[in-house]
Amino acid sequence: MLKIKKLAQCILVFFIFFLYFTKPYALNHKTLEFPVDHGMHQEANVEKWNFFGHLEDSEEHTFGFSLTFFRLGLFAEPTPSPWATQAIYISHFTITSARNNMFFKANINNRTSFNYAGASHNHLFVWNRAWSAEMSSGTINLMAETKKAGLALHLMPIKPILLHGRDGLLPISSNGDNNAYYYSYPRLQGNGILVFEGKEYKIVNASATMDHEFQSVKHYHSSWDKFIIQLDNNEEIIIYIVAANQGNFVNPESFGVINRADGQRIKLKLADFQLTPVKSWQSSSSNMTYPVSWVLTIPQYNYRLSMHPSVENQEIISLISTYWQGEASVNGENNGVQLSGYAYFELSSQHVRSYILG
Numbered sequence: 001m002l003k004i005k006k007l008a009q010c011i012l013v014f015f016i017f018f019l020y021f022t023k024p025y026a027l028n029h030k031t032l033e034f035p036v037d038h039g040m041h042q043e044a045n046v047e048k049w050n051f052f053g054h055l056e057d058s059e060e061h062t063f064g065f066s067l068t069f070f071r072l073g074l075f076a077e078p079t080p081s082p083w084a085t086q087a088i089y090i091s092h093f094t095i096t097s098a099r100n101n102m103f104f105k106a107n108i109n110n111r112t113s114f115n116y117a118g119a120s121h122n123h124l125f126v127w128n129r130a131w132s133a134e135m136s137s138g139t140i141n142l143m144a145e146t147k148k149a150g151l152a153l154h155l156m157p158i159k160p161i162l163l164h165g166r167d168g169l170l171p172i173s174s175n176g177d178n179n180a181y182y183y184s185y186p187r188l189q190g191n192g193i194l195v196f197e198g199k200e201y202k203i204v205n206a207s208a209t210m211d212h213e214f215q216s217v218k219h220y221h222s223s224w225d226k227f228i229i230q231l232d233n234n235e236e237i238i239i240y241i242v243a244a245n246q247g248n249f250v251n252p253e254s255f256g257v258i259n260r261a262d263g264q265r266i267k268l269k270l271a272d273f274q275l276t277p278v279k280s281w282q283s284s285s286s287n288m289t290y291p292v293s294w295v296l297t298i299p300q301y302n303y304r305l306s307m308h309p310s311v312e313n314q315e316i317i318s319l320i321s322t323y324w325q326g327e328a329s330v331n332g333e334n335n336g337v338q339l340s341g342y343a344y345f346e347l348s349s350q351h352v353r354s355y356i357l358g
Helices: 002-020
Strands: 046-057 062-073 087-097 102-111 117-119 125-128 131-136 139-145 149-157 169-171 179-196 199-216 222-231 236-244 255-259 265-269 274-282 289-298 303-309 315-317 322-334 337-348
Touching: 046 179, 046 222, 046 322, 046 337, 062 125, 062 131, 062 149, 062 179, 062 322, 062 337, 087 117, 087 125, 087 149, 087 179, 087 322, 102 125, 139 179, 149 199, 179 222, 179 236, 199 222, 222 289, 222 303, 236 289, 274 303, 289 322, 289 337, 303 337
Parallel strands: none
Antiparallel strands: 046 062, 046 199, 062 087, 087 102, 117 125, 125 131, 131 139, 139 149, 149 179, 169 179, 179 199, 222 236, 222 337, 236 255, 255 265, 274 289, 289 303, 303 322, 315 322, 322 337
């Protein structure tokens, strides 16, 4: 059995190697339309659906969770053969327990051949074996199960979609070789069941975010830092920084947005906010060092927020990338009013963060 698993991993690595040297497809400029653009985009060779948030059960136990589906497209045109591998799907499932200082993570990797993994073209339905995310009648249903943990959530969007960048288009490189489309549901709410460490928890309050990104990637190494903040006053703040050359060049298209409780959306440029690292953590697995505690200031709008991880070790190591993605607590103020909430960070394993000014 172990030999079969190793062989399967070798096959997947081969396909990923093949993808790296494959000419990217043309990603034409488009206006995003839903529910169609929740689905898979054949013309994009990298696509990601990401769900993460915070869970509370009927006895006030709290957890963080994430469920991520990466799609690495190999061919721009579909092929009818069941043996054909159109794409590789790499998925991560994590649970964070601050109370127990525990971080659980699981990965599964599959080809699309024989329907092991895939996604719908015209609505949100993505799966990798028994893990799935599907939107039906306005509700997003998440399913993930392993021997040590399982999650079933039913989430409803309570705020409209945010189109990031230029109406959803985010230029990744200055010469136009790499463009991404990126949008998010900034706040989902719902309930469900969590099984963790041999116990079943009835989740009565799930507060989550979904984001979806698809792009055409050439031979271009990019890295990213992303901060998704949900405040208890029903505001969200999203910061997304894209960099290249191991973080020495910061893309001027990097952005932020304040999503106010009344529906007002305030777009922020890179110069409008400042991120200052407070504490770092070094992984014994990858030897990478990540700044995991931060202070975010937005001077023009009088925000100052401190963000600290629920658990320091929330690193994800997969076939395609190594990065830190995890839950954090948020405290601070805006115009003298005290704020609190939660955040999820994605921190790439870049060595330099030239956007840090403090």
